[in-house]
Structure formats: structure tokens, C-alpha cells
């Protein structure tokens with residue numbers, strides 16, 4: 393028997409809003425964490441967690457260092473996948489699609505909403521590169537940028553911004569008895585979302 397909400401909802405964004413809010417109340421921490429999968433020029437996949445900071449009619453937004461491994465991947469292949477898993481609710485949401493850039497003004501605003509320590513951290517971290525002198529290399533960088541921006545507003549580094557995952561597929565999965573889990577897949581078509589139920 394299909395659950396009421398899977399039958400009822402024709403807009404996956406509305407259903408996602410409800411599930412995310414429930415996860416916010418039940419997850420121990422990082423209810424907005426999801427696994428981001430990319431692949432490199434040779435098609436070799438790699439996956440890591442990111443925090444989904446916002447979602448709206450454009451898609452699902454995360455922020456990162458644009459010189460990181462993941463960014464090198466998505467510069468070559470804009471198609472990515474996100475996977476949320478809320479253990480406390482036994483639910484999963486899978487999203488696939490290409491990336492769009494977050495507009496500069498929006499990225500600036502978001503960067504300014506972060507703590508000063510996080511802002512300095514963004515400047516100091518050459519994300520995914522080797523630390524030549526171990527952790528000491530990072531500490532040195534942090535001290536350098538603390539001094540550089542002392543008593544000043546910390547601007548957003550040009551190598552740090554957000555990307556929007558534009559959903560071409562959104563699948564909701566919920567745990568059910570005897571592994572007869574429920575799955576519903578939404579695919580955008582013109583103005584509406586096509587909805588299909590899937591075998592577990």
C-alpha cells in the first residue's frame with residue numbers, strides 16, 4: 393500500500409520541505425548534510441558530504457572551494473548527484489542534475505552571514521591540496537589572513553562560492569517492513585512534475 397503523502401504530493405519541492413523540516417527536528421546534527429557525487433574527466437566517481445544551505449525553485453545550493461577536487465570535477469562535468477539520508481526517519485532523497493553558479497551577490501551575502509572564523513578559514517584552506525608541513529601549514533595561513541583582514545570586513549574569496557544542483561530527477565525513499573520500501577520518482581516536464589512509483 394502506497395503511503396498517503398506519496399499519493400498526495402505532486403510537487404517534490406513541497407514534499408522535500410516537509411521532510412527536511414522533520415529531519416531538522418529529529419536528526420542529532422547536520423540535518424541538511426547530503427552526499428555530493430561528482431565524476432572526473434575519465435568518468436571516475438568520487439563522493440563527499442556537503443551542507444545544503446538553501447533550496448528554492450532553482451534547485452539545491454551548497455558552497456565550496458572552487459579549487460577543490462570536487463570543483464575540478466564539476467568544472468569538467470556539471471552533472472552531479474546529491475543523496476540525503478536521515479537515519480532517525482529512515483528516509484532517503486536522491487537528486488540528480490547539472491549545476492548552475494550561485495549569483496555573485498547571493499554568494500557574497502551568504503559569505504557575510506558566516507562567522508568571521510569560517511570566513512578566515514575559507515581564505516586559509518587550499519581545500520583538497522596536500523599540507524606541505526602538516527597542520528602547521530594551515531595554522532600559518534590562518535594567522536596570515538587574520539592579520540591581513542584585522543579590523544576589516546573579510547571579503548568572499550573569488551575561489552569560494554556556491555553551486556545550485558538543478559533537479560532533473562528527485563526520488564523519495566522511505567523504509568517499510570520486510571524491505572518493501574516505498575519509492576517515488578519526480579521528473580520535471582514543462583510546467584509540471586511527472587511522478588512514477590518504483591519497485592523497492
Ligand SMILES: Cc1cc2nc3c(=O)[nH]c(=O)nc-3n(C[C@H](O)[C@H](O)[C@H](O)COP(=O)(O)O)c2cc1C
Nearest residue numbers: 422425440441442443455456457460461462463520
Ligand atoms: C557533514 C559534513 C558537511 C560538510 N559540508 C561541506 C560543505 O558544505 N562544503 C564543503 O566544501 N565541504 C564540506 N564538507 C567537507 C567535505 O566532505 C570534503 O571533505 C571537502 O569538501 C573536500 O572534498 P573534495 O576534496 O572532494 O573537494 C563537509 C563534511 C561533512 C562530514
